[in-house]
Amino acid sequence: MDSNRLKNCTICGRLFLQVHTDHCLDCYKNIEQDYERVSEFLKNDQNRMATIAEVTEATGVSSKRMTEFIREGRIFADDYPNLGYACSRCGKMIKKQLLCNTCFDDFATDVNRVLKSEKVTDSMVQKQQPRKERGYWHVKNSK
Numbered sequence: 820m821d822s823n824r825l826k827n828c829t830i831c832g833r834l835f836l837q838v839h840t841d842h843c844l845d846c847y848k849n850i851e852q853d854y855e856r857v858s859e860f861l862k863n864d865q866n867r868m869a870t871i872a873e874v875t876e877a878t879g880v881s882s883k884r885m886t887e888f889i890r891e892g893r894i895f896a897d898d899y900p901n902l903g904y905a906c907s908r909c910g911k912m913i914k915k916q917l918l919c920n921t922c923f924d925d926f927a928t929d930v931n932r933v934l935k936s937e938k939v940t941d942s943m944v945q946k947q948q949p950r951k952e953r954g955y956w957h958v959k960n961s962k
């Protein structure tokens with residue numbers, strides 16, 4: 820077995836063999852069920868104006884997962900005027916990415932500045948990472 824493809828599920832933390840996703844099959848099924856429920860709910864014309872809070876209440880799907888669906892583009896939020904989530908910086912309602920356009924521009928400027936000043940540190944971190952990962956799996960597998 821190729822141990823490079825063994826990963827911890829990003830949702831439940833269990834070790835699984837990575838094929839396409841960052842989570843295990845159980846969590847994958849769970850997400851698909853949630854998605855089905857949400858898309859059934861949104862298919863109904865009456866629910867076109869629903870907010871995330873309303874969808875969460877009607878379907879039991881967490882707002883965090885709703886946000887993921889929208890961010891991944893699985894739910895096309897542009898079709899639903901009130902469906903969106905808060906920009907992580909200013910809280911304005913957005914329908915894609917993590918930040919609204921204004922904050923993203925600010926952020927990009929900041930990142931560029933930081934990248935320029937931290938180039939040396941960055942190359943050091945990259946050199947260390949592969950060694951750390953191998954050690955981690957070694958410990959895991961020997962259990």
Ligand SMILES: [Zn+2]
Pocket residue numbers: 828829830831832833842843844845846847
């Ligand atoms: Zn899982």
Ligand SMILES: [Zn+2]
Pocket residue numbers: 906907908909910911918919920921922923
């Ligand atoms: Zn913003």
